[in-house]
Each structure stands twice: as structure tokens, then as C-alpha cells.
Amino acid sequence: xxxxxxxxxxxxxxxxxxxxxxxxxxxxxxxxxxxxxxxxxxxxxxxxxxxxxxxxxxxxxxxxxxxxxxxxxxxxxxxxxxxxxxxxxxxxxxxxxxxxxxxxxxxxxxxxxxxxxxxxxxxxxxxxxxxxxxxxxxxxxxxxxxxxxxxxxxxxxxxxxxxxxxxxxxxxxxxxxxxxxxxxxxxxxxxxxxxxxxxxxxxxxxxxxxxxxxxxxxxxxxxxxxxxxxxxxxxxxxxxxxxxxxxxxxxxxxxxxxxxxxxxxxxxxxxxx
Ligand code: NDP
Numbered sequence: 001x002x003x004x005x006x007x008x009x010x011x012x013x014x015x016x017x018x019x020x021x022x023x024x025x026x027x028x029x030x031x032x033x034x035x036x037x038x039x040x041x042x043x044x045x046x047x048x049x050x051x052x053x054x055x056x057x058x059x060x061x062x063x064x065x066x067x068x069x070x071x072x073x074x075x076x077x078x079x080x081x082x083x084x085x086x087x088x089x090x091x092x093x094x095x096x097x098x099x100x101x102x103x104x105x106x107x108x109x110x111x112x113x114x115x116x117x118x119x120x121x122x123x124x125x126x127x128x129x130x131x132x133x134x135x136x137x138x139x140x141x142x143x144x145x146x147x148x149x150x151x152x153x154x155x156x157x158x159x160x161x162x163x164x165x166x167x168x169x170x171x172x173x174x175x176x177x178x179x180x181x182x183x184x185x186x187x188x189x190x191x192x193x194x195x196x197x198x199x200x201x202x203x204x205x206x207x208x209x210x211x212x213x214x215x216x217x218x219x220x221x222x223x224x225x226x227x228x229x230x231x232x233x234x235x236x237x238x239x240x241x242x243x244x245x246x247x248x249x250x251x252x253x254x255x256x257x258x259x260x261x262x263x264x265x266x267x268x269x270x271x272x273x
Contacts, residue, residue, distance in 0.1 A: 002026045004073040007080025011198035021048035030058035060102025066109035079122040091157035099161035123182040126159040127166040142244040181235040185228045185247040186221025208268045221248035
């Protein structure tokens with residue numbers, strides 16, 4: 001059966017569409033603006049795309065926008081959501097509304113389409129780990145949810161958007177008997193197939209191109225994009241998949257990343273502190 005991928009222009013979604021096409025799926029993919037040829041050309045060039053990829057327009061903030069996209073689909077991968085940390089002047093309209101209202105728009109469309117059997121939602125470890133209880137040494141698992149009040153206190157607006165979106169999705173799925181599984185990846189890295197620079201890749205690039213004079217004093221979880229995409233497809237194909245799946249390959253401090261980068265790319269000016 002046909003599957004739908006939302007936000008197909010994105011970093012993870014492009015890899016997901018590529019992998020679904022390789023596996024023989026017929027894919028309908030949503031993008032914001034089909035007229036922006038430079039944002040969709042790489043999708044049309046994927047192997048199998050000319051036979052089995054259909055691109056349609058949908059916008060997270062406009063109600064009913066996804067209704068046509070879900071029509072005739074048996075599976076939905078909802079990846080579209082704004083992901084940025086910079087230039088946030090109005091968190092509600094820039095991040096929270098598209099994440100939360102957008103997710104509900106997508107899920108409502110899945111219910112009205114009638115044929116959707118399973119939804120795989122791309123959530124994040126952002127929706128899991130931001131909690132006062134998360135002290136060094138704590139064992140974090142899939143039962144954890146980030147605390148919205150704490151996110152507001154520390155002004156972690158992207159984190160808040162993902163937390164509220166996942167919570168709203170679970171409430172909606174339960175009320176409407178929608179079979180949903182979430183994939184909650186840590187920071188995702190891999191080769192870029194899309195022409196734009198996404199936020200997790202930018203976190204590495206700024207250590208190479210001279211933008212950052214120092215590295216952040218933080219240890220984050222990291223995971224490869226191919227693993228994240230496989231997790232999405234497994235969650236869809238495996239009838240036993242349920243609930244949330246954290247996707248983290250390892251936790252690495254930025255000092256180790258900087259060390260590694262300076263060894264791999266001695267010609268670049270990687271920060272040493
Ligand atoms: P990208 O920024 O590359 O992709 C985001 C996608 O969402 C783009 O296709 C973008 O469209 C779309 N989008 C944003 N706002 C809207 C809107 N208002 N209406 C319609 N579409 C919209 O991000 P990633 O691939 O990195 O992230 C994809 C998903 O994975 C997100 O849900 C993110 O929260 C999640 N995630 C990412 C991680 C990472 O490290 N990369 C880690 C954990 C979770 P357009 O191209 O037109 O802007």
C-alpha cells in the first residue's frame with residue numbers, strides 16, 4: 001500500500017523517502033511549496049521517484065491541508081516540524097503552533113482518510129530528557145517525558161514544541177483509536193541529500209567553518225541518519241512495534257567531537273576550548 005511522508009524536503013525525510021523507494025513502496029510526500037524547484041529537485045531524482053514518488057503540497061499551519069495527502073494511504077510518517085534554535089522572536093508562532101497544531105492537522109487527516117493503519121511520528125529525545133530529574137548518572141528511558149514548565153523556564157522553545165506536540169499526538173491517538181508509534185532520535189548526523197543545511201548538521205559545521213570560536217560545554221546523544229530511517233521503517237513494518245523508541249547511538253561531549261574533527265580535518269580551524 002501507499003505511504004505518506006510529511007516534510008519530505010527535510011534532512012531525515014529525504015533519507016526516509018529514498019529508503020522507502022528502495023524497498024519498493026509507493027510514496028506520496030508532502031512539501032510546502034512545489035514551485036520552489038530547488039527544494040524538491042533532489043527528491044524527484046531519487047531512484048524510483050519517477051515511477052513511485054508523488055509530491056503534493058501541504059502546510060502544517062493550515063487546517064485541512066493534509067486531508068488530500070492522506071487519502072488512499074495505509075501508512076503515514078509524520079516528520080515535518082520546525083527545527084531551529086536561532087532567531088527565535090516568537091516561539092509560539094515560529095515553533096509551537098506548527099509543531100502542535102501541525103501534528104494534530106496531520107493526525108486528523110489520517111483519521112478522516114479512513115484507510116490509515118499506522119502512523120510513525122518523528123518525535124525527539126528533546127521530548128524525553130528535559131527534566132529536573134535528569135541529573136548526571138540518571139538512566140533515561142522511554143517512560144520519560146520532558147517537563148514543559150522546565151522547558152519554559154530555560155527557554156528551550158524547540159524542546160517545548162516537540163514535547164507538546166508528542167503529548168498532543170498521544171492524547172489524540174488514544175481518543176481516536178489511531179495506531180501510532182514514535183521514534184525519538186537524539187542529534188542526527190549523516191550525509192546531506194538535501195540542498196539546505198539542517199540544524200543538527202549545522203552543529204558540526206560551525207565547528208569547522210570558523211563560526212564557533214569555542215565548543216559548547218555539553219554532552220549530547222548522537223545517531224546516524226540511516227539508523228534513524230531504519231527505525232522508522234521497522235516501526236511501521238513490524239506489527240509488534242508500539243509506544244516510543246529512543247534512538248541514540250552514543251553520548252559524546254563536544255570536546256570529543258572537536259578533537260575528532262581536528263584530527264580528521266587538520267586544515268580547518270576547530271575550536272580547542
Ligand atoms: P529539517 O529542518 O531538515 O526538516 C524539517 C521539515 O519540516 C522540512 O521539510 C520543512 O519544510 C518542514 N516544515 C517545517 N515547518 C513547516 C510548516 N510550517 N509546514 C510544512 N512543513 C514544514 O529537519 P530534520 O530532518 O533534521 O528533522 C525532521 C524531524 O525530525 C523533525 O520533526 C525534527 O524535530 C525531528 N528530529 C530531528 C533531529 C535531528 O537531529 N535532525 C533529532 C530528533 C528529532 P521546508 O523544507 O519547506 O522548510
